[in-house]
Amino acid sequence: MSQAEPKVVAFLCNWCSYGAADLAGVSRMPYPPNIRVVRIPCTGRMSPKFILKALLNGADGVWVSGCHPGDCHYISGNMFARRKFAAAKNLLEFMGLEPGRVHFSWCSSAEAERFATLAGKVVGEVAALGPADYMAKAPLDKVAQ
């Protein structure tokens, strides 16, 4: 992965941020093409395992985005998620993952402009850190040595 083109796995809630990405697309708003979207039913479905798995498999950054507090399609999924994210992010960064690799945000389906801005910010921060090697699987040729 070259430094100029980081890969960011974006876990987007079906009911808001995914819609925002869609709206940003149909509205022809430019945002960096470095994000790989995984649609999730709710941020409450997110598990830190997903984040770890993405990093293990070579993502340079992870971004999770869901509905604003109070707007969850399932009433409170995002509120539980908030506590889980806080604990996971703190522990990941405690273990030495650079701040700026994992991102969390709220973004409603009407906020296409916000989505584009956030995507720019996230990709920018990840790009500034360069390729991730901590907690990432070593490439096969390295293992062979």
Added chain:
Amino acid sequence: MMEALIQKMRQTAKDLLAQGQVEAVYGYSQGSAPMACRPFVARTAEEADGLWWDEFCVLNLVNFLPRGTEGKYAVVAKGCDSRNLVVRHQEKQLDLKEQVTVLGVPCQGMLEPELIRKATQGRESDIREVKVEGDQVKVSGPGFELSLNKAEVTRETCLTCRHPNPVVESVLLAEKVAEDPDRDKDARVREVEALAAGERQDFFRRLFSTCVRCYACRNACPLCYCNLCFVDESKPQWLGKSIEESDTLTYHFLRAYHCAGRCTDCGACESACPVGIPMRILTRKLEKDIKEAYGYEAGLDLEAQPPLTVFRPDDPENFMHE
């Protein structure tokens, strides 16, 4: 004091079993070597004579209890173990009020065998007896006798323990000990936090470099009772089974994360580790964060909701994008 405690433990167990109040008493029996003891279950009054207690009873017995809310039993519990009983009750894995008779042991701090072995300077295989006398630990064997300062060979988790007395007990087996609820548990975590991100990467790479992925830390943990553990899942396989660095780091991250808001810092994980990895640094970091963010300490209140199963509308979200 230890003899009186053991006598009372055996007598209480005998009475409970003879009267049919419990079906089994979970405790420890003396090991075949010094500084070791085994988990032990007495099912009859006669068997209760096999119960034992010393400063090395560090395996967390909550891990050995039968699953579910059927059957009545008694269990020997120190402060940390009793808090694990509370956690299991909160998580509806047992019914602490109806089902469990807690034989509470106020804990004066458990000893770390590795430190005692080191202190003998190569004569570790000669150790025949280890005895606590006041604030001294007498280590003896053929041709040698050592007197060690107890605080210097006490487990680190016990030195920073805030709740040595059982938080729930049906029978108290000894006098309660003095507690210091303001004891600083987080000094080590703050030290690591103060390092730069790159230094912390190196710190954890080194820390876990000797891990052989035996899962002893998971197996010893009273919080780990899932039917299918994430490390055993194959579709999807969350992490590889190798001792490659990224797999090991991921394993330790997830194992610790699963203990968030539940860990009582009993230290069973570290005591079980065959290569002596101080992995409690991760669970302590989580407990520190959770206490700071939500003011919660695990296992103190039967009716409390574990912190990751509830929320408040004004929970901190300063870690998120504006």
